[in-house]
Amino acid sequence: MKVRVDEDLCIGCGICENTAPEVFSLENGPVAEVIMDPVEAEFQETARQVAEDCPEEAIEVEDEVEIPADDETTTECFEETKVEESSLIFVSERKEGMKATVDPDLCIGCGICEGIVPEVFSLLNEPYAEVLLDPVPDEYQEATREAAEECPEEAIFITE
Numbered sequence: 509m510k511v512r513v514d515e516d517l518c519i520g521c522g523i524c525e526n527t528a529p530e531v532f533s534l535e536n537g538p539v540a541e542v543i544m545d546p547v548e549a550e551f552q553e554t555a556r557q558v559a560e561d562c563p564e565e566a567i568e569v570e571d572e573v574e575i576p577a578d579d580e581t582t583t584e585c586f587e588e589t590k591v592e593e594s595s596l597i598f599v600s601e602r603k604e605g606m607k608a609t610v611d612p613d614l615c616i617g618c619g620i621c622e623g624i625v626p627e628v629f630s631l632l633n634e635p636y637a638e639v640l641l642d643p644v645p646d647e648y649q650e651a652t653r654e655a656a657e658e659c660p661e662e663a664i665f666i667t668e
C-alpha cells in the first residue's frame with residue numbers, strides 16, 4: 509500500500525503527522541510529506557483513517573494490484589483477478605469515480621497518453637502530461653486505463 513499527499517490540496521494542518529508520525533511528516537515543509545513508502549502493514553489501518561480524516565481530502569490511499577492487460581473486467585473485481593501477463597497499477601479506495609494522476613517527476617513527456625486519449629491527457633501547457641478531466645467520464649475510462657498501461661514510465665496512476 510502507498511499513500512500520496514496532493515501538495516496543492518494540503519494546508520499543513522498536521523492532523524496526519526499527529527495521528528501517524530511514522531508515515532507523515534511536516535518537518536521539511538509547509539505541506540505533509542510521506543516518509544514511509546510503501547506503508548508497512550502495521551501502519552496501514554492508521555494511514556487509511558488519516559486519509560479519511562484529512563480535512564482537505566489531500567491524501568490518497570493506493571493499494572497495489574496486479575491487473576492483466578487484456579482483462580476489461582479487472583477494475584470491477586480486481587481482488588479475484590488471476591495475474592498472467594500483467595502490468596502494475598495502483599487502485600485506490602476512492603469511491604467517487606475514476607481519477608487519473610500523472611507523476612511529473614516520472615513523466616518524460618513522450619505524448620503516448622495524449623495520443624491514446626487526448627480528452628484526458630494533454631502536454632499543451634507543460635513538458636509533462638496534465639490530466640484534463642477529474643473525474644474521468646465513463647466513456648474515456650477504458651482508454652485512460654490503456655494509457656496507464658502503455659505509459660513507458662509508469663507515471664500514470666488510476667484511482668477509482
Ligand code: SF4
Nearest residue numbers: 518519521522524562
Ligand atoms: S491532514 Fe491533510 S491537510 Fe493536514 S497536513 Fe495532512 S495531508 Fe495536509
Ligand code: SF4
Nearest residue numbers: 615616618619621659
Ligand atoms: S505516456 Fe507517461 S511518460 Fe508519456 S507523456 Fe504520458 S504520462 Fe508522460
